[in-house]
Amino acid sequence: MHIIPPQSGAAFELKKGDILTIIDPMGQQVSDMVVFNREDPKEKLSAGKSMDFEESILLTKGNYLWSNRSQKMMEIREDTNGRNDFLLAPCSPETFEIMYDNPEYHPSCQENLYRNLRPYGIDVDDIPTAFNVFMNVQFDDKGKLKVLPPTSKPGDLVRFKAEMDLIVALTACSAEDSNGGTFKPIHYLITDENGMINQ
C-alpha cells in the first residue's frame, strides 16, 4: 500500500493491464489524477474527449478515460463512492489567490502534480484538467457549479485498469472547500488482474 500524505502527491508508471486502486482511507478526501502515455507523454488525459465519448459529466464504473488522441487510457472497474468528475482544473497557487483571496503560499494539486511529473519531462503547462476522484461538484440546471464536501466514507475506493502503458500522477487534494475543511491522506495500490501486488 502506497501512502500520499495530506496536501502532497506522487507519480509512478503503470503497464497496460495493471490495476490501480485509489482509496480514501478516512473519508471526505479528493484525489486529483492526471495520466500520460508512457511512450509519448504528448498523449494525455482529455476531459473534453472523455465527457464526449462517455456522454456524461460524471464518470463511474464502466466508463473509460480517453486521451487527446481519442484512445482509451483507463477503464473504471469499480467505484464504491460513485461521484467523480472532469469539470474543474487542479487547484493551483492562483486558485487560492483568486477564489480564496489568500495571497500567501498555499500547497496545491497543480504544484504537487508537476513537481512529481518533472522527472518524466512533463512541464506545468502540460498538466491537463485532472480526473477529480471523490470530488463532489454539484451543478444545477443553469450550469452553476458548487463544490460540496465529498460523500466518500472511510475505505471508499475507485479501481482503474490501464489500457496502455502510463505515467500517472495523483494527489491528496490541498483545497479546503473540496475536502470538508480538513486534509487527509490518499492511499493507492498497484496490482495485476488477480489482485497480486505489482509495485
Add this chain to the structure above:
Amino acid sequence: MHIIPPQSGAAFELKKGDILTIIDPMGQQVSDMVVFNREDPKEKLSAGKSMDFEESILLTKGNYLWSNRSQKMMEIREDTNGRNDFLLAPCSPETFEIMYDNPEYHPSCQENLYRNLRPYGIDVDDIPTAFNVFMNVQFDDKGKLKVLPPTSKPGDLVRFKAEMDLIVALTACSAEDSNGGTFKPIHYLITDENGMINQ
C-alpha cells in the same frame, strides 16, 4: 466581414483590446474557438480553469475565458443567443468513427483548427477543449449529456474582448448532430472598442 465556409476554419491574431464578434448568419450553426497567447502559445485556453473561476458550465455575457496559467484571455461582452459551453472536445476524425460509426473521411473541427494553426507552430496535440459557441449541450441532474440543435437564430452573435495578444482559431462546425443536420457558414468581425474595423 470575414466568412468561414461550411465545415471549414480560420486562424488570425488579435491585439489586446480588440473586439471579436462571432456571428451565426443563418442560425443553428456551432463555432468552435481555441485561443493561444500570441507571445507564448504554451499558454492557452483552459476549460477546467474557466469553469472553475467562473463557477459555471455555461458561459455568457460578463464571464471570462481563462488560460492554463490562470490568466484572463477574453471577456464575453455580448451574447444574443446565450448558450455556449466548455464541455466537449472539438469533433475529430475519431468522433465520426466512434460516435457516428462512420469509418469514411469526414471533415472535423479538430482538423480545421490544427490545419489553420500549423503556421503558428501549434500542433494537433496542443489543441485544448474548445469554447463551443452557439452549441446546445444539455445535461440532466445525473450529468448525462445530449447535444441538441443550436437555439441560435440568424444574426445571433457573441462578442469577445481580447485581454492579451492572442492567436485565435475558429470553425464552422462539421458535426451533423451539433448543427441541426445541415452545415452553414460562420461570420466574424474584428474591431476596436468603438466598432471601427481593425482587420
